[in-house]
Amino acid sequence: MESAASVKTGWRRGLIELRQSFTNGPELFSHFLWPVLMLAALFFLRHRDFGSTGLLLGALALPSILGMNAAMGMVSMSQQLTADREDGTLLRAKAMPNGMVSYLIGKVVSVAGGLLADLAILLIPGLFLVEGLALGSAHWFTLVWVLLLGLVATLPIGAILGSVFTTARSQGLIQLPMLALIAVSGIFYPITALPGWLEWIGQLTPVYWMGLGMRSALLPGEAVVVEVGESWRHLETAAVLGVWAVAGLLLAPVVLRRMARRESGSKVAERRERALQRVA
Amino acid sequence: MVLTVDGLRMRYGDREVLHDVTFDARPGEVLALLGPNGAGKSTTIEILEGFRLRSAGHVEVLGVDPAAGDERWRSRIGIVLQSWRDHGNWRVGELLHHLGSYYTPYRRAWPAGELLDAVGLTPCAGQKIKTLSGGQRRRLDVAIGIVGRPDVLFLDEPTTGFDPEARSEFHELVRGLAAEQGTTILLTTHDLDEASKLAHRILVLAAGRIIAAGSTAQLTELIAGEDEVRWSVDGQPFRKATADSTAFVRELFATYGDAVRELEVRRASLEDTYLTLVRDQVSEREPA
Numbered sequence: 001m002e003s004a005a006s007v008k009t010g011w012r013r014g015l016i017e018l019r020q021s022f023t024n025g026p027e028l029f030s031h032f033l034w035p036v037l038m039l040a041a042l043f044f045l046r047h048r049d050f051g052s053t054g055l056l057l058g059a060l061a062l063p064s065i066l067g068m069n070a071a072m073g074m075v076s077m078s079q080q081l082t083a084d085r086e087d088g089t090l091l092r093a094k095a096m097p098n099g100m101v102s103y104l105i106g107k108v109v110s111v112a113g114g115l116l117a118d119l120a121i122l123l124i125p126g127l128f129l130v131e132g133l134a135l136g137s138a139h140w141f142t143l144v145w146v147l148l149l150g151l152v153a154t155l156p157i158g159a160i161l162g163s164v165f166t167t168a169r170s171q172g173l174i175q176l177p178m179l180a181l182i183a184v185s186g187i188f189y190p191i192t193a194l195p196g197w198l199e200w201i202g203q204l205t206p207v208y209w210m211g212l213g214m215r216s217a218l219l220p221g222e223a224v225v226v227e228v229g230e231s232w233r234h235l236e237t238a239a240v241l242g243v244w245a246v247a248g249l250l251l252a253p254v255v256l257r258r259m260a261r262r263e264s265g266s267k268v269a270e271r272r273e274r275a276l277q278r279v280a
Numbered sequence: 281m282v283l284t285v286d287g288l289r290m291r292y293g294d295r296e297v298l299h300d301v302t303f304d305a306r307p308g309e310v311l312a313l314l315g316p317n318g319a320g321k322s323t324t325i326e327i328l329e330g331f332r333l334r335s336a337g338h339v340e341v342l343g344v345d346p347a348a349g350d351e352r353w354r355s356r357i358g359i360v361l362q363s364w365r366d367h368g369n370w371r372v373g374e375l376l377h378h379l380g381s382y383y384t385p386y387r388r389a390w391p392a393g394e395l396l397d398a399v400g401l402t403p404c405a406g407q408k409i410k411t412l413s414g415g416q417r418r419r420l421d422v423a424i425g426i427v428g429r430p431d432v433l434f435l436d437e438p439t440t441g442f443d444p445e446a447r448s449e450f451h452e453l454v455r456g457l458a459a460e461q462g463t464t465i466l467l468t469t470h471d472l473d474e475a476s477k478l479a480h481r482i483l484v485l486a487a488g489r490i491i492a493a494g495s496t497a498q499l500t501e502l503i504a505g506e507d508e509v510r511w512s513v514d515g516q517p518f519r520k521a522t523a524d525s526t527a528f529v530r531e532l533f534a535t536y537g538d539a540v541r542e543l544e545v546r547r548a549s550l551e552d553t554y555l556t557l558v559r560d561q562v563s564e565r566e567p568a
Contacts, residue, residue, distance in 0.1 A: 002351060005385045013378065020369040089366040092424070094331070096382040097355035264331035265361055265436055266322050272364050 002098060010102040014109020021114055031114070035122040038065055043129050055223050059132030063218040064187045066119060066126075067211035070150050073115040074158030075178060080107060081162025082171050086275065088268045090260070100260050104159070111158075112151055119147075134220035146213030146237065153206045153241040156248030163259035167271065169278075187211050190226045203228075206244050209237045281340075282307050282432055282464040283328065288337035290323050290488075297323050298488045301337070305466065305481075307431075310458045312479035313468040316558050320488040321468035325436050328466065329359055342431060355386035358430030358463070360438055363421050368410030372401060375409065376423055383428040390427050399423045399453060415446040422453060426463070433457065435467040439474060451477055472554050484554065486561035500550045510544040517542070 021027040042065075046058035084090045084107075093103035127133065165171050184198050185191065185207035191199050202208045215223065216232035224230050283305040290298040298320045305311045313321045326332040327339060330346035339346060344353045367375050373392050380389035396402045399419040404412060412420065418438070425433060435454070439447045455478065457463045469475050475482045476496040484492040484499070494502055507525035511518055513536055522528045525545050532540055 002385050005382075009378070009381050012381070016370070016374065016378065024369055084366070087366045087368075088361060088364055091361060092363075092366055092379075095329075095354075095357075095359040095361060095425075096379060097351040097386060097428070098382060099354075102382065264326045264329075266326065268364070269362065 003101075006098040006101040007105060009098070010105025011109055013102055013106030014113065017106060017110035018113045018117075021110065022117070031118055032121060034069075035118060035125075038122060039125055039129060042126060046130055050226070053223075053226060055219075055226065056130075056132040058130045059219060060215070060223070060226070061188070062123075062126045062130045062133065063214035064211040066123060066218075067146075067150070067214035068182055068185070068187045068207055069119060069122065070115060070147055070214075071154050071205075071207040071210045072178075073111055073151060074154040074161065075174070076114070077107065077111050077155050077158025078162035078165070078174065079168075079171050080111065081159060082165055082168055085162075085166065085259070085263065086168060086268075086271050088272075091263045091265065091268050094260060094263055100256075104256070107159075108155060111155065115151070116147075132220070133218050135218070139217045142213065142217035142234070146210060146217060146241075149238065149241045149245065150206060150210040150213070153244035153248060154210075156252040157206075157244070159252045160248065160255045163255045167274075181205050181207055184208075185211060192226070192228055199228075203240075206241055209240050213237050213241075281305065282309070282342060283311075283466065284338070284340040285324075285328070286338040288324070288327065288339060289335045290320070290327065290332075291335040296488060298334075301485070301488070301490055303483055303490060303493065305464055307464055308458060308462045309481065310454070310465045310479045311467070312475035312482045313466065313485055314470070314472060314475040314482050314554075315468075315485035316470055319485045319558075321470075321485055322436055324485070325434050325466060325468055329357065329434050330354070352386055355383055355428055356431045358425040358428060358433040360421050360425035360433065360435040362436070362440070363417050365410065368408065370409050371405070372396070372407055372409060372412070372420060373405035376420075376427060379424055380427045387429060390429055392427075395423050395427060400449070414441060415443070418442065418446070418450070419453075422450070426457065426461075429461065430463060432464045432466070435465065437468055437470070439469070439471075447474070454478055472551055476550070484557065486558045489561070491557060491561055496550065499554075500548070507548050508546040510542070510546075511540050512542045513539050 022031065042058045042062055045061060046056065048057040049055070050057045050060055081090075084103075090103065093099035096102070127135070161174055165174065182188075184194060184202040185205050186194075186202055187207065191202045191208060194202065212227065212233065215227070216234065216237075224232055227233070281304045283303070285304065286302050288298055288301040289296070301320070301324060303311070313324060315321050323332065327334045328341055328346055330341075330349045333347055341349070342353065342356055349357075370378075373396060376395060377392040380392060383389040393402075393405075396405050399422055401416060401419055401423065404416055409417070409420065422438070425435070438454075439450055442450060451474070454465065454467070458465055467478065481493065481495055482499055483490050492499055492502055506521040506523050509520045509522060509525050509528055509532075511532065520528065525547070529543070529545060
């Protein structure tokens, strides 16, 4: 009964936060800014060929960007956890019965929900703008499983990062490695163009596999020639994302519990002091 | 006993913050933990809230060690936190209603509408929390703390940053809670005036020790020093410190009659004694 109740309160909390993020100016702006910029870029790339492959650059880029954006859910998860810890939201949750569990469920619902909305904002107009995509029911099935498995693989990592970094400022530090990760993950140009060791690193990240999965879902079969081994490697995609998911789900509760145990009123007061000093 | 604290110690590294703190609280009692900044008030209350692990000693809140309290125990505890900017996009009534629903498996929460009425926030029910004034936010903090109709309520420095009007409204609210709901309340403050207005019993905490405890009247008797009597006879001033100034003055008139001039009796103030006491304690403990 208790866990059913926390799922219910958590779910409701997530929906309320999700609704809030689409009803206030600044957040609404951020929901649309990146998708619109990327759509503009795709619009100008839509007729350009990719080398001598006969593929269109826009068609290659749209699914890759989709995969990358989905993977970046871990960044928003991490940032929101840190922000909620800094401003006392988390402590408030801790003071309520089943508050931490409800909070976490709510966070997953609102981050995942916001992410899916963002992906739709990019994908739906993208389908009309970009030529050379292939769509069919088998493709949609691939899109859904890669996306869901990808979220299960990346959101716990986000929660771990959010627990480890304590201030909004230190959150900024993870942006740079994240950009580096994207650069080696074959999003903006094929991973096969990278030196061998970088290609290896890229293939350890969930970002690469989510991009690959999205390309396999949205591109025609002949596009596979630009991929490693000229294969969509669905088994490997499921395996790598699955390993990340299991590792994240095992580690996240431990790290989160440790972080939550340390929260107290004076911890929040300390951070408030520090933040106010920064402003002054 | 709702609260039992026996031989509580807290150490951070080799710095001892609490030495052997012992007290308890009966159901419906309002207890104030009074002391200067750094006395260990917040540490004590956070240990009782289950937010901090103690180094040693025996602590029970509602018969349960806070370090091992489960969610059912948690549902009987209310904590008034100092909000800053959390839940800024939530609407006042919406947050209160949502947080009330966390108590559903355990007890009937206070309906949001009624509670808003009780803390005087009904006109703000539909407002976003980030648009509230400081005083309104603190009232919301109290409402959140009591939405589950707690058996014990913890308030850490509840009136910091209040103007006098907001402070007296807040005192009214807390007194009502204890009287009408039978809630046991533990609050911390560095303001003696606030402690004596609110609490049935005051625990004076300085440098990690309880140096005095009792009602305002008991404390005055216990720690207030002697009254001061000044007078003059034939232009010569005199001064005497005495525990019973009334008897002394009667004696004075019996002896000197009309010759007693410029009589002045200054009652020992609890405030002065408290400050002296705290200052002595702190300077005694600090390494020179």
